[in-house]
Amino acid sequence: MTADLFETVGDARAPRETIAEGAVLLRGFAGTFMAELIPALRDIVKQAPFRHLITPGGHRMSVAMTNCGNAGWVSDPSGYRYDGIDPDSGKSWPPMPPVLCRLAAEAAAEAGFNGFAPEACLINRYVPGAKLSLHQDKDELDYAAPIVSVSLGLPATFLFGGLKRSDTPRRYRLEHGDVAVWGGPSRLFYHGVAPLADGEHGVLGRQRINLTFRKVR
Secondary structure (H helix, E strand, O other): OOHHHHOOOOOOOOOEEEEEOOEEEEOOHHHHHHHHHHHHHHHHHHHOOOEOOEOOOOOEOOOEEEEEEOOEEEEEOOEEEEEOEOOOOOOEOOOOOHHHHHHHHHHHHHOOOOOOOOOEEEEEEEOOOOOEEEEOOOOOOOOOOOEEEEEEEOOEEEEEOOOOOOOOOEEEEEOOOOEEEEOHHHOOOOEEEOOOOOOOEOOOEOOEEEEEEEOOO
């Protein structure tokens, strides 16, 4: 492992940017977790490699993904859902490492959502050109819990709209170590990611990794 793998980004109490009622950006918040976070993610991917899911409509997602925790988010012709078993391996998803649990809980608390205990972490990999269309996170049973989203690697343009798909989304640049948290009145706001611009990140290369923590049940 190279030294830059353990660089931190900012301070764990980095500036907070409110983007909607119940939604904030915590700039550089994940920085102090990097020394443990990156190796933990690499171990997860060894156990459950990235894959491109097929949507119920038969389209191949441009974003590759995997999961860790008690459940993982999956998609196939039967629909979107959470499942405790990785369909590729037939085994349980890798357990969520303690560093990921701490990061999610502390970011949620910093955003005003105390006691957040994620059950699932969706791990998305974007390469240049990959995107995520506007959508709502509504496959969970517990909307009282927030969504915690951690950005790693190449910068991305985060799109954050409103309760209707037709609401014009605002655009926010997310850098390595930034964390977005939304819940309460904005829990079901439409959001997405614009096509990823090409580049080279010093730690993760030509990719962006996004961690999305959720309370599923």
